[in-house]
Amino acid sequence: MSHFRSEIYQRAEELVALYPRPRSAMLPLLHLAQEQDGYLSDEGIAEVAELTGTTPADVRGTASFYDMFHLEPVGKYVVGVCTNIACLLAGGEEFLEHASKKLGCPVGSTSEDGLFTLEETECLADCNIAPVVQVNHRYVRTTTPETFDAMIDELRDGKLDHDVPSHGTLIRVRRSGGLRASRQEVADQRIAAKAARDQRVESEAK
Amino acid sequence: MSDVTRTTVQITLDGRAIEAKPGELLIEACERAGTYVPRFCYHPRMEPVGVCRMCLVEVDSPRGATLQPACYLRVSDGMNIVTDSEKVKKAQDGVLEFLLANHPLDCPVCDKGGECPLQDQTLAHGSGETRFIEEKRHFVKPVEIGELVLLDRERCIQCSRCTRFASEVAGDAQIAFAGRGDLIEVATSPTQPFDSVFSGNVVQICPVGALTAKPYRFSARPWDLEQVESTCTTCAVGCRVAVQSSGNRLTRVLGVDSDPVNHGWLCDKGRFTLESVDGNILSFDPLKATTRITEPLLRRNGELVPVSWGQALAEAASLLREASAKPGGVGAIGGAALTNEGAFAWERFVRGVLGSDSIDAQYGDGLDAALLQALPMATIDEAASACTVVTLTGDLREELPILFLRLREGAVKKSSSIVEFAFGPSALHSLARVSLVVRPGEAHIVAQAVASGSEVPVGVAFSEEELREARRLIGESGEGVVFVVGRPNLAEDARVMETAIRTLAERFPDAKFLPALRRSNVMGALDMGLSPNLRPGRGFNAHKGGRDTLSQLEALRKGDQWAVLLLGGCLLGNVADPDGAQKALEAADVVVVTGHGGATLAYANVVLPAAIQHERSGTVTNIEGRVTTVSPKIVPPGSAWPDVAIAAELAEEFGQSIGLTSVEQTSRAIEETTGYPALSVMNDEVYDGVVVGRNVTPSPRRTLDPMAVPGIRSANAVGLGSHTGSTVVVNATGSATTSSATWNDVRAGRGLDVPLADAYALRVVLSRRLYDRGVAMQGSPALHGLIPTTTLHLNHFDLDRLGVESGDVVKVNGPKGTLELPVVLNEGVARGTTEIIFGTLDESGENVVKELIDGSSVITQVRLATR
Amino acid sequence: MAALDAPRIVTSRRDFADSFTLARYLDTGGYVALKKALTMFPEAVAAEVDAASLLGRGGAGFPAGRKWSMLRKSPISYLVVNGDESEPATFKDHYLVERDPHQLVEGVIIAAYALQVNQAFIFMRGEFALGLERVQQALNDAYAHGALGSKIFGSDFSLDVVVHPGAGAYICGEETALIEALEGKRGFPRIKPPFFPAVTGLYGEPTVVNNVETMSNLPWIVNNGGAAFAALGGGRSTGTRLFALAGRVKNPGVYEVEMVKNTFRDLIYDPQLGGGIIDDKQIKAFIPGGVSAPWFGPELLDLPLGQDEVAGEGSMLGSGSIVVMDETSCVVRAVWRITKFFSRESCGQCTPCREGSGWIERAMYRLEHGGGRMEDIDLLLDLCDNIAPGLTWPPQQTTICVLGPSIPSSVHSAIQMFRDDFVAHVQHGGCPHE
Ligand SMILES: Cc1cc2nc3c(=O)[nH]c(=O)nc-3n(C[C@H](O)[C@H](O)[C@H](O)COP(=O)(O)O)c2cc1C
Numbered sequence A: 001m002s003h004f005r006s007e008i009y010q011r012a013e014e015l016v017a018l019y020p021r022p023r024s025a026m027l028p029l030l031h032l033a034q035e036q037d038g039y040l041s042d043e044g045i046a047e048v049a050e051l052t053g054t055t056p057a058d059v060r061g062t063a064s065f066y067d068m069f070h071l072e073p074v075g076k077y078v079v080g081v082c083t084n085i086a087c088l089l090a091g092g093e094e095f096l097e098h099a100s101k102k103l104g105c106p107v108g109s110t111s112e113d114g115l116f117t118l119e120e121t122e123c124l125a126d127c128n129i130a131p132v133v134q135v136n137h138r139y140v141r142t143t144t145p146e147t148f149d150a151m152i153d154e155l156r157d158g159k160l161d162h163d164v165p166s167h168g169t170l171i172r173v174r175r176s177g178g179l180r181a182s183r184q185e186v187a188d189q190r191i192a193a194k195a196a197r198d199q200r201v202e203s204e205a206k
Numbered sequence B: 001m002s003d004v005t006r007t008t009v010q011i012t013l014d015g016r017a018i019e020a021k022p023g024e025l026l027i028e029a030c031e032r033a034g035t036y037v038p039r040f041c042y043h044p045r046m047e048p049v050g051v052c053r054m055c056l057v058e059v060d061s062p063r064g065a066t067l068q069p070a071c072y073l074r075v076s077d078g079m080n081i082v083t084d085s086e087k088v089k090k091a092q093d094g095v096l097e098f099l100l101a102n103h104p105l106d107c108p109v110c111d112k113g114g115e116c117p118l119q120d121q122t123l124a125h126g127s128g129e130t131r132f133i134e135e136k137r138h139f140v141k142p143v144e145i146g147e148l149v150l151l152d153r154e155r156c157i158q159c160s161r162c163t164r165f166a167s168e169v170a171g172d173a174q175i176a177f178a179g180r181g182d183l184i185e186v187a188t189s190p191t192q193p194f195d196s197v198f199s200g201n202v203v204q205i206c207p208v209g210a211l212t213a214k215p216y217r218f219s220a221r222p223w224d225l226e227q228v229e230s231t232c233t234t235c236a237v238g239c240r241v242a243v244q245s246s247g248n249r250l251t252r253v254l255g256v257d258s259d260p261v262n263h264g265w266l267c268d269k270g271r272f273t274l275e276s277v278d279g280n281i282l283s284f285d286p287l288k289a290t291t292r293i294t295e296p297l298l299r300r301n302g303e304l305v306p307v308s309w310g311q312a313l314a315e316a317a318s319l320l321r322e323a324s325a326k327p328g329g330v331g332a333i334g335g336a337a338l339t340n341e342g343a344f345a346w347e348r349f350v351r352g353v354l355g356s357d358s359i360d361a362q363y364g365d366g367l368d369a370a371l372l373q374a375l376p377m378a379t380i381d382e383a384a385s386a387c388t389v390v391t392l393t394g395d396l397r398e399e400l401p402i403l404f405l406r407l408r409e410g411a412v413k414k415s416s417s418i419v420e421f422a423f424g425p426s427a428l429h430s431l432a433r434v435s436l437v438v439r440p441g442e443a444h445i446v447a448q449a450v451a452s453g454s455e456v457p458v459g460v461a462f463s464e465e466e467l468r469e470a471r472r473l474i475g476e477s478g479e480g481v482v483f484v485v486g487r488p489n490l491a492e493d494a495r496v497m498e499t500a501i502r503t504l505a506e507r508f509p510d511a512k513f514l515p516a517l518r519r520s521n522v523m524g525a526l527d528m529g530l531s532p533n534l535r536p537g538r539g540f541n542a543h544k545g546g547r548d549t550l551s552q553l554e555a556l557r558k559g560d561q562w563a564v565l566l567l568g569g570c571l572l573g574n575v576a577d578p579d580g581a582q583k584a585l586e587a588a589d590v591v592v593v594t595g596h597g598g599a600t601l602a603y604a605n606v607v608l609p610a611a612i613q614h615e616r617s618g619t620v621t622n623i624e625g626r627v628t629t630v631s632p633k634i635v636p637p638g639s640a641w642p643d644v645a646i647a648a649e650l651a652e653e654f655g656q657s658i659g660l661t662s663v664e665q666t667s668r669a670i671e672e673t674t675g676y677p678a679l680s681v682m683n684d685e686v687y688d689g690v691v692v693g694r695n696v697t698p699s700p701r702r703t704l705d706p707m708a709v710p711g712i713r714s715a716n717a718v719g720l721g722s723h724t725g726s727t728v729v730v731n732a733t734g735s736a737t738t739s740s741a742t743w744n745d746v747r748a749g750r751g752l753d754v755p756l757a758d759a760y761a762l763r764v765v766l767s768r769r770l771y772d773r774g775v776a777m778q779g780s781p782a783l784h785g786l787i788p789t790t791t792l793h794l795n796h797f798d799l800d801r802l803g804v805e806s807g808d809v810v811k812v813n814g815p816k817g818t819l820e821l822p823v824v825l826n827e828g829v830a831r832g833t834t835e836i837i838f839g840t841l842d843e844s845g846e847n848v849v850k851e852l853i854d855g856s857s858v859i860t861q862v863r864l865a866t867r
Numbered sequence C: 001m002a003a004l005d006a007p008r009i010v011t012s013r014r015d016f017a018d019s020f021t022l023a024r025y026l027d028t029g030g031y032v033a034l035k036k037a038l039t040m041f042p043e044a045v046a047a048e049v050d051a052a053s054l055l056g057r058g059g060a061g062f063p064a065g066r067k068w069s070m071l072r073k074s075p076i077s078y079l080v081v082n083g084d085e086s087e088p089a090t091f092k093d094h095y096l097v098e099r100d101p102h103q104l105v106e107g108v109i110i111a112a113y114a115l116q117v118n119q120a121f122i123f124m125r126g127e128f129a130l131g132l133e134r135v136q137q138a139l140n141d142a143y144a145h146g147a148l149g150s151k152i153f154g155s156d157f158s159l160d161v162v163v164h165p166g167a168g169a170y171i172c173g174e175e176t177a178l179i180e181a182l183e184g185k186r187g188f189p190r191i192k193p194p195f196f197p198a199v200t201g202l203y204g205e206p207t208v209v210n211n212v213e214t215m216s217n218l219p220w221i222v223n224n225g226g227a228a229f230a231a232l233g234g235g236r237s238t239g240t241r242l243f244a245l246a247g248r249v250k251n252p253g254v255y256e257v258e259m260v261k262n263t264f265r266d267l268i269y270d271p272q273l274g275g276g277i278i279d280d281k282q283i284k285a286f287i288p289g290g291v292s293a294p295w296f297g298p299e300l301l302d303l304p305l306g307q308d309e310v311a312g313e314g315s316m317l318g319s320g321s322i323v324v325m326d327e328t329s330c331v332v333r334a335v336w337r338i339t340k341f342f343s344r345e346s347c348g349q350c351t352p353c354r355e356g357s358g359w360i361e362r363a364m365y366r367l368e369h370g371g372g373r374m375e376d377i378d379l380l381l382d383l384c385d386n387i388a389p390g391l392t393w394p395p396q397q398t399t400i401c402v403l404g405p406s407i408p409s410s411v412h413s414a415i416q417m418f419r420d421d422f423v424a425h426v427q428h429g430g431c432p433h434e
C-alpha cells in the first residue's frame, strides 16, 4: 500500500518520469512528501526510497542536508526570520527576539498550539525590505513588529489561508505541456543532432 | 601517440627523480618511493574522494606550486611533487588541528587507542597544546546502529569511509551521512538498522574510534594483542585474515588485503564468530553444538563419559576393526572442516588402514566430485573480471559473501554482465542483465534451452527475449564467460544441477567454472581424496565401488554397513534428510572426531576431541583451488589433538602406521607424493598455490597499509611474512593408478526423472542463509539476535491465490508431516514455489527440514492448508 | 553623477505590474529574439554571445561564449540554469524570476538552441516559492504558445525544460554541488579536476551551467547583436549588470547600471539609485561582491564597477551584491554573522572548511558577546591562513570548492581594516556598541 494519497502518488510518478534517472526526482519528491504530511515521516521517506530506488537511510541522509526538509513534525506555519548581514544591519536579531516573544516559543521550536514553528534563517534574497520574514517560504512583506503581530493574528484566524498554504506546499502551479515526444524520440533527436554536429566539426576541421 | 605504450612516467618527488606508473595516484607513487603521505579518507579499495584534506602536498601547476590532495591527483610525466616543504607541513598541521578541534579527549577509554592514526599523527606532528578553547560538539554516545556495531559520533572525523563502503562496496546504503557542515553525522534510518552482513568492515576501516564492534568492545588493548596471519575457514572463499588474541583468548579477526581474494574485506560471520571456537566449556553437554569437546568420551551405560585417550582409541579401533572385517562394512563421512593435512591423514587411515573407499567430505549438499574435476576451473579474479558471469547458485551474499562483493564490483563498474539463473531471491538480482527464472526440477531444462539458444521450453517462466539475451551474452563458445555453479536448492536432487552444469560445460567449451561450494575446506578435502573416486592430489580413480555420504547412510540403514567414522560432529545438522540420517546412525557403531558437540553425538560410541580453526596449522584450499596457510593463535583446550595425530595414533591401535608424525611432515608428504603445494606454502617459499591446472600470474598482496588495516602494523612486529600470492602449477602426479576425471566419469545426466509439478502444491526451494543455526552462530552470543526463525517465503501471486497475507501463520503439509509456519511476502520467489531457509528452527525449536523435506525425492512439494 | 543613459537590458519591464505574464511579455517584444535565433545557425547564435563578451553573472565571471565554445569538442548534453541565489545580500536573480520569468525562459531556449541540447533544467532555490510558481507558469505558457516543447515555432528544434526546486542549502549554488543536488544527492561539491561540468557534468555528461541573469541577457543580445552589448561598459566588463544594493543605504534594491561607466559611489549615493547613507552617516566599509569577497573601505568608493577593476584592488564583483556598513555598524558583529553563515552552510566534506568555519564562528561569538582574548585576533588570522594559505586574493585553497577559502575574506579584511575595533571588543568584554 502506498503511503502517498492517490493524487500525490500520481504526481510523484509524473515527477520521476521528468528525469533521465529516478534518483534525480529526490528533492521534488521530498517536497511532495512534505506537502502531504507537513514534514518527512518515516513512511514518506520509505515511499521516496522506493520511488527513487534508494534506501531509507540514504533518503533520510540526503533530506537532512537541506534546511527546508523537516524530519520532525513542525507547525502549520514555519516562520523564518533572516538575521544575515543585510537584515543584521537592519535589526534582524532584535526582530527575531520579538518574533519569539510574540509566538511564545524559542527559536527552533514550535508554539504551544502547534501552529507556528520559528526559525532563524540565512539570507532570503529580499534584502531591500530587511529585516525579512517569511512564512512557509512565501514572503509576507512585514518589516515592523506591529505588522508582524498583525500577520500572526491573521494567520491564526485563518484569514491568510489563501495566500499561505500549510507548510510543505511549495509549488501550486502544476506543470503542463512539456516535450510530449517519447523519451526515445528525444534520444534519437539528440543522437541525430550530435551526428550532424560531429559531421560539421569534422568538415570544419578539413 | 607513443604515450599510450609507455609503462612508466618520470616524476620528481622532494627533489628526487623517481618512476611512477602512468595514471597512478600520487599517494601510491609516493608510498612506493618510501614517502608516506598522511591520510584519513583515502582507502586503496575505494574510489578516492579527497575530503579529509590531510594528504595535501605541493604540486607544480600553471599557476605555480599549489596544494593538492595526493590521494586524488594522478601522476603525469614531469610532475614535481613536494611533500616536505614548510607550506605542506603547515597545511597538514592545520588540517590535523582542525580535526582535533571537535574530537573528544577520550583516548584512554577508546577501543582505537593504540592503533589510531589520528592519535599517531597527533603524537608525531601535533603541537602539544590545543588552541581550541571552545565548547566541543556533543552527541549522545555511543549509539547502537545495528546488532554488531556501535557509533560514537563525537569521535567521527567525517572521512566517509564507512558510508562509501556501504554504498560503493557493499551496495546497501543502510548508513549514510546526515546533516551538514560540522553537524554531519553517520546515521541509519530509524526504520532500518545497520544489519548488513558486511557491517564489521566499517569498524575495521574507520580511522578513529567512531565505529566499534560490540563483540570486541573493551575486550583488549592493541598493545596487548598478538596476531598471526591465517585464512578464514568460515566459508570456502578463503579470505586472508589476521587473527588476534590476548593471552590464550581470541579477541579479534581483521581482514587482510589479498589481491586475488578478499581485498581486505570480510563478512560478519567470518569476523565475529570467534567465541564459538572457545565454545561453552563451563556447562558440559555434548549434545549441544556450542559445547567444546575437550576430552575423549566413551559411551558407558548409555552416557558419554570422559576417558583417557588410550581407552578411547582402543575402543574406537575395536569398533572399526570389527566392521572393517566385512567388505563395505565401514566408511567415513565429513572432513570439509579439516585442513589439507588433516584430510590427507584421514584419507590414508580410511583407505590404508580400514581398506575402505567409502569416504565423502560432502553431505550430499555439494556437487559430484568427478564433475568438479572435469570442469575447467576459473579463479575468483577471472570471475570478477569475466565479460559475462552466469550464476547457477543460491544468493551469493548469503552463501559466499566475499565472492558476492567481488562479482558485484565487476557488475557495478560495468566491466561484466551478469546472467542469473534465478532460483530465488538474490542480492545480485538487481544487477543482473538477464534473470532466467528457474523452479525446482527445471535447472537442466533451462540449461538445455540456453545451450540450444532458441526454444523456450513449455512451462518455464521467462521469455524468448530473455533467453536470446542470455545467449547473446554467453556467446557461441563461452569465451571469457565464467559460470559460478553451486547448489541453490538443497531439497532438490543434486543431479538436476549437475546435469545443468554438464550441459553448459559441454555446450560452451571455452567457458570456465567456479564452484560455489560453501563449506570451508571442502575443495581441499576433495583434493586430498575424501571422495569415493578421488585420490590425494586431485587424482581420480573410478569404479572402486566406494559409497558417498547418502549411499553410506542408506547402507547403514539397510545393515550393509556397520560402522561409520564421522570427521566433524554435525552430520544431523547438515543433511537435508536428518530423519534418514538419524535412523542410519541408530543402526551403526559411530566414532566421531570433532571439536564441538552436537545432536549427532547422541549416537556416538566414541568421541575423539580435535583441534579446530585458530588452534592448528596447515593449509587449506578455497573454491578456486588456491592453497593458503592457516595458523594457530591459541592452544587447544583440554586434551584436544590435531587430526594428524589422532589418525596416526588410531592407526597404531591397528598395529599399522600411516607414516605421518606431524603437521609439517604431513605437508611434506603431500607435496612429495602428489606434487600438491603444501609444505612450500607453509614455509612461505611459494605463497598461494593455485591448483587449477594452469598458470596464473603471481599477484603479490598489497603492502600492508595501516590505514586500510588497523592493527596490522603490529603484525610485522610479531614476525609476519608480508607476502602471499605467487602461484604454482601442479599436475596431479599421484600414484600411477590415478588419472583425471573425464565426462565419462560424471554421473550427471543419467536417469533423471523429475516428478511433475502438482498445480495445487508449492515446490520447495530449500536455500541457505549466512546466519543459520550452525555452531558458529549458536556459539557466538553476539550474533544470536541475527539468526532468523523459519518462515515460508511466497510471492504475492501465490499469497493472493491462496488467500493468505504476509505474516499469517499457516499449516503446511509436507511429505513427512505438518507444521505451522508464518508466511512472508518475498517477490524474489518464483510463482508456484516457496522458499524455506535451511538450518533454521521454527518457533517450537523444531528443525523444519525434518518435517517438510523428502530427501529421497528429486524435488519436494508442500501444500498450504488454506482457510 | 551616475551614467544612467544605457538601455535597460534585463529590467526593461520593471515598471509593469504584470511584467511576469505572457501577454505583457509578448506586448513588449517577447519571443521575437527566439524566432530570430531559430532562423540562424546555432553556431551563429553562440558567436553573437561570444561577441557580446557576456561575463557570467553567477560569481566567477567566466565569459559565457567561451564556456560554450570550449566544449565544441564534445557536444553538450544538458543545459542547467543556476537559480540558487543564496549568497547573502544577493537578490537580483530573485527579482528576475519573479518579475520577468519569460525573459529567463526565452534566454534558456536561445542558449539551448545555440548549444543544441534538448533538455534543460532550471535549478531554483527552494525558498523562492513565488518564483518557482512564476517560472513554472511561464514554462506552461511557453509550451502552450509553441515556444517550447516539440518543434519550437515550427522549427526542427525541440526542448524540454524542467524546473527543479532546491531545498535550502547555499552550497548548491556551487555548480558541481548543484549537479549533485539535481542528481538527487546531498549537495557535496565535486572534487576537481575535471574543472568544468562541461567536461563531466550531470550524469557524467557534458553540461553547461549558467546563471539566471546570464540567461536573461540573451534575448537582448540576439535582438540587438553582440556588438551592441559589447559597446556598453568597458574593458572586459561589457553591458549592464544588476547590482543588489543592501545595508545602511536609503534605497536598498536591485539596480541595472552600465558597467565600468559607474562607480561604487554612483551606485550608493545617486538619488536615483542608493540615495546615500541612512541619516547621512559616514560610510565605514562596503563589501563589493557578496560576503565571500574581501571588503573595501571608503577610499575605494570611486572604483569603477568592473570585474577587472575590482579584482585589481584584491576583491571581486562576484555575485553583484554590495553591502554597505556605516559608522553605526559593528564590524565584529558583521564578521561573526558572516562566519556563522559559512559555518551553517559549509557542506562539511573538507576538514578545514567544516571545522575551521565552526571554530572561527565560536571565537568571533566570544569576541562579540564577551570572553574574547587578545590572542584570539592573531589566532583568527592563523586559522584563516590554514584555510586559505597566504591569505591572498584570489585565494589559495586547502579545500575542494571555494566556499572554504571565502570564509577568511571578511575576517581577514575586518582585522586588517579595523583591528582597533577588535581590541576594543576584548578590552570592553564584548561589543562596545551595545
Ligand atoms: C559557494 C558558491 C556558491 C555559489 N552560488 C551561486 C549562486 O547562488 N548562483 C549562481 O548563479 N552561481 C553561484 N556560484 C557560481 C557557480 O558555481 C557557477 O560559477 C555559475 O553558476 C556559472 O554561471 P555563470 O557563468 O553564468 O556565472 C557559486 C559558487 C560557489 C563556489
Ligand code: SF4
Residues within 6 Å of the ligand: C171, C188, C189, C345, C346, C347, C348, C349, C350, C351, C353, C354, C399, C400, C401, C402, C403, C404, C405
Ligand atoms: S570547501 Fe566547504 S563547502 Fe566546499 S566542498 Fe569543502 S566543505 Fe564543502
Ligand code: FES
Residues within 6 Å of the ligand: B038, B039, B040, B041, B042, B049, B050, B051, B052, B053, B054, B055, B056, B069, B070, B071, B072
Ligand atoms: S583527502 Fe587525501 S586522504 Fe583524505
